[in-house]
Amino acid sequence: MTEGVYTMSNQVGSPRRRSARWSSRRAQGLYRPGDSTAALAGWEPRYRRSVIISDVLCILAAVAVVGSLVGAQSGMATTKVAVLGAITAGVVLCSLAMNRAWNLVVLGQGAEEFSRLGRGLFLADVALGLAGLAFSISTMRPWVFLVVPAMALLAFPSRYVLRKLLHRARNDGRCLLPVLAAGAPGSVRDLIERTRKNPHIGWRVDAVCTVDGRGNGAGELDGIPVVGELDKIADHVRRGGYRIVAITADAYWTPKRLQQLAWTLEGSGAEMVVAPTLMEVAGPRLHMTGVLGMPLLRVSAPAFTGGRRVVKDVFDRISSGLLLLLMAPLLLLVSLAVLVDSRGPVFYRQRRVGKDGKHFTIIKFRTMIRDADRMLAELNERNEGAGVLFKMRRDPRVTRVGGLLRRYSIDELPQLFNVLGGSMSLVGPRPPLPEETARYGPDVRRRLLVKPGVTGLWQVSGRSDLSWDEAVRLDLRYVEDWSLALDAVILWKTFRAVLSGQGAY
Template identity: 45%
Template sequence: MRDVGVSESAGEPGGRAVVAEDGPAKPRPERIRPKGRAGDGKARWYRPLAVLTDTFGIGVPLAAVLAADGQDLPVVGGLVGAGTWATIRALRQRYAAQRLGEAWGVLAAVRDWVLLAGILALALVLSDVENGPEPTLALAALTPGLLLTATVTPLTRLHLNRQRREARAVRRALVVGEPAAVDQVVERLSSRTDHAYVVVGVVPVGHQVLGCGMPVSERLASLDTDHQRDAAAVLRAVEAAGADVALVVPGLRMTGDRLRQVSWALHGAGLQLAVVPGLAEVAQARVRPTSAAGLTVLQVSPPAQEFGQPWLKSLLDRAGALCGVVALAPVFGALALAVRFSSPGPVFYRQRRCGLGGRPFTMWKFRTMVVDAETRRASLAGRNQNDGHMFKMRRDPRVTRLGSVMRRLSLDELPQLFNVLRGDMSLIGPRPPLPEEVARYSQVEHRRLAVKPGMTGLWQVSGRSDLSWDETVALDLWYVDNWSVSADMEIMTRTLRAVVDGRGAY
C-alpha cells in the first residue's frame, strides 16, 4: 500500500490543502457546519458540578483540619490542596466534555487521589515547615474529597444514561462500509442506549440490499477506483442525513486508501470520523492504540489485571458479605420464621451448583417452593419457558405464596452471602449453573465458568428471567471478559433498581 502524506500549505486566507505524492495540492472542500460535537447535548452542569465537588471536597476539610491543628494560614493550605486536586483532574482529562458522564470514575478518582497525596506529602517535606501538620491528620483531611468525588461522578453517569434512553445527548451518525458490516453495526447500535450514537443514515459499498432498513442516500462503487468520488459521495450523504460523525467499518472493499481519502474529505469539511474495528464486546479500558510500521495496532489487555483488581474484588466481596450478614441479621430472622410457619418443610434450600472452573459447591437459599419441588419438575418439563439450558416458568405451581413475594424482591438469595464469605461465590458475577446444565454447555458457554458466580450480575439488571438464553450468555461473556471493580460497583447500584422494579423475577 502506497504512503500518502498530508501537509498544510499556504493558499487562500484561512485555507488548507491536501498534498499527495502523485498529484498537486488540492483545495479542501467547503466546510459543513456540524450538527454537534463530542459532549454536545449533555447537561451543562456536569463540568461545574465536577469542579465544585473536587475543589470544595478537598479544600474545605483540609482548611478545617489545619485550623483545628493550630496551623498558620489554614485557608491558604486548603486553597493549595483544592487547586492541586483540580489541576491533577484537569490534566488527566476528567473534565473533558468527551469524558464527563461516560465512565463510572471511581478507580480513576482513587488513582488521582493517590497522586495528590504524594504531591502534597512531597511538598510538605521539601518546604521543611516547623510544627507542620501530622501526615496522618493531613491524609484524613483529604479523604472526604475522595469520597465526595467517588459519589458524585457516578451520579453524572446515571443521569447521562437516563438522557440517552430518552434519545438525548446523542450524536447523529452515518455508517459507511460493506452491507453486511453496516447491518451488523446498525443492529448493535440500535439494540442498546448506553452509547452516544444514533444512526441517521448509511452509505453501503456496492449494490447489495441492506437488511437494517436505514435510509441510503449514496452508495460507493464495488471497485476501489475513484477515491475522490467516494469522498464526495460520503460528504453528500453526511449533509443529506444531517450527521455530525461518520462511522466507517473497514473491510475487503473498504480499503485503507479509500478510508484515507474519506477521512481527508470529512476533516476538511469540519466533520469527525470514527473507525469501527472488528472487535466486539471489549471494554474501552482494555484497548490501547499503538503504531507499527505506519499501521495502527489495537492492543487488547487481559481483563482487570491492573492495580490488583482481582485481590481487591475478593476483599470487597468478603467485606460486603460480612457487612450484609450483620446489617440484615434481623431480616434473616424474620424471613426464617416466615418460611418455617408459612408451609411445611425446612427454612433453607441447599442445592449443588458449579462455581469457578466448574468446581461444585453447595448454594444456600431461603426455601420458596414446596418440599417435593424437585420430584415434580419432570412433570413440568414441557412447560419450560426458557429457550436454553435453564428451567424457568411463570406462575410455577411449586412456588409457595410467600415464595413468590420473596422471589420478586430477591430475598430468597440473601443466604448466599454466606457462600460469598466462604469464597464459593462473589457479590457480582454470572449466576451459578446446575451440574446438569454445565454438562450440556458448548465450548463458548463454558467461558461463563472463568470467574466466580455471583449473587447478582448483568443478567439481573438487564431483564433477569425475561432474557433469552442467548442474551443471558452474551451478557455473562461480556462480564467475564471485561469485569472490573468499577463495573461491579455500577452493577450493584443498578441491582437495587432491578430488585425494586421486580421485572423478570419469577
C-alpha cells in the same frame, strides 16, 4: 445543570423528515463542501460544564465542611486551614484534568468515566500524602484520609445523577449524536438495532451509506434513508452535519480506503468510529499501539490472576462480612417469614459449579414448597427459560413469601456466606447447575474461569428476560473484560435492578 442536559430537541424527528430537510438545504446551497457542519452539538459543552461545575462544588464542599471540622478538631488556625484547603482543592482539580476526567468521549456512558474520576482522586491523594511526608507536614494526614475520600463520596453520586439525567433525555429522543452508518446492510442493521435498543449510548443513526447506494430497494434500511455510496461519505458528512461516522463491516473497506476517508473527514468536525469486526473485545484489554508506523490494536490477555484479583477477593470478603452484619435484622425477619409461610427449612441448599469447574453448595432462602425438585420433570414441558435454563413466570412451586423474595432478589442474600467463604464473588457470571455445565460448549465453559457472582452483567441487563445467547454473551464479556471499575458500576446498577424487580421470577 438541567439545561445543559435537555437540549438538542431541534434535531429530533423522523429520519425521512430530517433527510428531506437536509436535501432542501442542500438545494438552497446552505451546505457547501468544506464546511465544518458537524461541530459539537449544543448540549455537549453544556453537559461537560455541568460535570466540571458539579465536581468543583463537591470538592469545595468537602474542603469547607470536612476540612473545617478537621481544623477545629486539631485546633488549627483558620488561615492554615484555608491554605491547606486551597492546596488540596488545587491538587485534586489538576489531577482530574491530567487524567482527562472531563473528556467528552467518556462522559455519560461506560465505566471509564468513573475509572478516570477515581484514578484522578487517588493520584491526588497520593501526591498530597507524599508532599506531607517530604515537607514534614503532620497536619496533612487528616486531609489525605478524610477530606479527599469525602470528595469521592460526593463526586461519584453527583456524576451518577448527571448521567441519569442525560440518559433520561436520550430515552426521550434528545441529546443524541447524529450518526452516518457506512458498511454492508447486515452490519448496518445490527448497529441500527443496537442504537435503538440502547438509546442511553447517545447514538442515533440518521443516514446510511452502502456500496451500491441502495438499501432494501426503497432507498432506506430499517426506516433509515440510504443517502449514497461508500465512496461519497465525506461529501454527505459535510452536507448533513453528522457527528459520528460509524464504519461497519464490508468487503469494500481496505486499510487504504479507511485512511483516505480519515483524511477527507479532516476539518468536518465528525468523528470516525471503526467497528473491530474480528473479535468482540472491549474495556481495558484494548490498547492502540504502533509498530514501524503500522497502527495495531493490541488485545491483552484476560486477567484471571494477579494483584487486581487479590484486591477483588479481599474486597469481596470484607464487604460480604460487613453486609451480613448490617443486614442481620432483615435476615432474621425473612427467616421467620419463610418458616411461617410454609413447611420446610429456612435455607435452600443446592450444588452449583464454581471457578475451574469445582462444585460448591449455594445457600439461598427457600422460596418453593418442600421437595420442589421432584416436580421439575412434570413441569419441563412448560419451561419458559432460555437455553439450558429452566424458568417459569408462574411456577406453581413458588410460595407466597417466595414470590416476594424472588421479585426483589432477597432470596439471594444468604449467598453472602458463599462470598465470605470464598466460593463466590460479589460480581461475576451466574452460578450454573452441574447439569447445565454438562451441556456447555467449549466457548460457554469460559464462564467457569472466574468465580460466579451474586450479581453480574446478566442481572443488571434484564435478568430472566434475557435470551440464552444474550446471557452467555454478557457473562463472557465480563470474564474477558473484567475490571474493578466495571465491578463498581455493576454493584451500583444492581440496587436499581433489584428495586425495580424487572425480569425477576
